[in-house]
Amino acid sequence: MHARREEASRPAWDSDQLDSPIPPEVEAAYFDEALDSWVLSRHEDVLAAFRSSTLAPTGPRSEKTSTPEDEGALLKMREETLDALSPTQLRAWRERLMPFVHTLVQDLPEGQGVDLLAEYARPACLALAAIVTGIELGEAERLQDVAQAVSAAAAEPYDPILRSEAKLANAQLRPCFHAGPETLRDSGFVALSHTMPRLLGNAWYALLQHPQEWSLLHLQPDLVEQAIEESLRYAGLTRVLFRRATEDIDLGGCPVRRGDRIVLRIIAANRDPERFAHPNLFDSSRREAGQLALGAGPHSCVGASLIRMAAIAITRPLVERFAMGTVMEAVSWHGGSGFRSPVSLRVLLQGSSHQEQRAFEGVVTTIRE
Ligand code: HEM
Known part of the structure; x- marks a missing residue:
């Protein structure tokens, strides 16, 4: 029995939605007639597909396979981007971003409703997009x-x-950017100004569903880095990726033929119990590496260090200032089979004094009992 899809013709599974009552279902590799594709969801199979030199990235509809020239250009693009994202450069961008982030976080009201995405994530990410792409x-x-x-x-x-x-x-966007490697121009701007707030939306939704994790980060902000890694695993944004076989290959026990398309279910692979203990628990202190939210192998996300820097830089001041966040209204979602994330996150934020008050009330209740 294969996991149910939202629509038979689209590779988006009900159970990989972050608010799904049932966790993502991990299954043996199989061929899906409606999608005309092989479907992989076990961590081991998806990782093997990422690492395989006989599987080329493709789009959901594209019939194109890359040529050796394309591969050469891709390698050059990766090198140029990685050079541009040196640790020194990331630190410099972070230093320019932080005063803006601190002002935004100080302006977030305590004890009254606020949309964390509109008032914090989106303006912070837009500022970063401007800094990185060199525009006003x-x-x-x-x-x-x-x-x-x-x-x-x-x-x-x-x-x-x-x-x-x-x-x-x-x-319209392309002629507006002139500095840096191509990946840090218009496409980098879209990724930082729009995809990044979506990624934070999913991460913070997961934290808000696990208030004890938020409190832990408030008390131990050095755990934020690990918590971001865990949020990528537990609440990653990319639902599926696609590959096309350039040669016949055995994949997860399946006889994949040259030209076949393969769907990689990233969200399911990140919840595979064979790879992660208690995969459906959000645990900021988890030490197991290997989440696949930003891909892996030769085509992994070349912006990964920038994403991690941004996610940590924007999340840490939030959990440092506020000890608790409570969702105030039902979350509605936007996106589709590519990404899905909250439209808004309307929350009530409370500082340490409130948490101490709650802890005190807890002690009093226990004594009375
Ligand atoms: C903001 C959130 C982002 C997410 C969730 C994300 C996710 C991903 C994923 C999952 C892949 C792997 C694709 C595959 O294996 O087929 C990827 C590839 C890539 N990403 Fe990102 N990305 C983000 C931001 C960025 C940024 C800011 C850049 C700018 C440098 C970037 C540049 C790239 C490039 C150039 C590739 C293709 C690499 C290749 O094929 O060799 N991404 N991204």
Whole structure:
């Protein structure tokens, strides 16, 4: 019995939704007739696919396979991006970002409702996008609306209308960026200004569902780095990735033929009990590495160090200042088979004094009992 999909024609499984009452189902590799693709969800199988030199990245609809020239250009692009994301450069960007982040976090109200995405994640990520791509904040604010169309198409790659809107938006964005390697121009701007707040939305949703984890980070902010890694595993954004076989290959016991398409269920692989103990628990102190939210192997996300720096830099001041966050209203979600994340996160934030008060009340209740 294969896990149920939201729509038979799209590779998006009900159980990989972050708010699903049932956890993602991990299954043996199989061929799916409706998708005309092999489907992998075991961590071991997905990792082998990432590492395989006979599987090339492809899109959900694309029939294209890469040529040796494409591969050469890709390698050059990876090298240029990794050079541009040196530890010194990341530190310099972080230093420019932090005063802005601290002002935003100080302005978040205590004890009254606030949308963490609108008031904190999005402005912080937009500032970072402006810093990294070398444009003025005012220009970034203007381009943010244009970039929205590109992000929406990445979130639902099966929608032809979103795809054509994204094409127009890309053409508008491209001439607005001039500095740095290509990956840190218009596509980097979209990733930082739109995908990054979505990633934080999922991470913080997971934390808000686990108040003891939020409190732990408040008391031990040095754990934030580990907590971000755990949020990528438990609440990662990318639902599926695609590969095409360039040669016949045996994959997870399946006879994959040259030209076959393969769907990698990233969210399921990150909850595989064979790889992670108690996979459906969010545990900031987890030490097991190997989450696949940013890919792995030769095509892993080349912006991973930047994403980690940003996620830590923006999350840490939030949990340092507030001891607790409580979701105030039902969360609605946007996106589709590519990404899915909260539209808004309306929460009540409370500082340490409130937590101490609660702890005190807990002690009093225990004594009375
Ligand atoms: C903000 C959240 C981001 C997420 C969730 C994300 C996720 C991913 C994932 C899962 C892959 C692997 C694709 C595959 O294996 O088929 C990937 C690849 C890639 N990412 Fe990111 N990414 C993000 C931001 C960025 C940023 C800021 C950059 C800018 C440098 C970037 C540049 C790339 C590139 C160039 C690749 C293709 C690498 C290759 O094929 O060799 N990403 N990303």
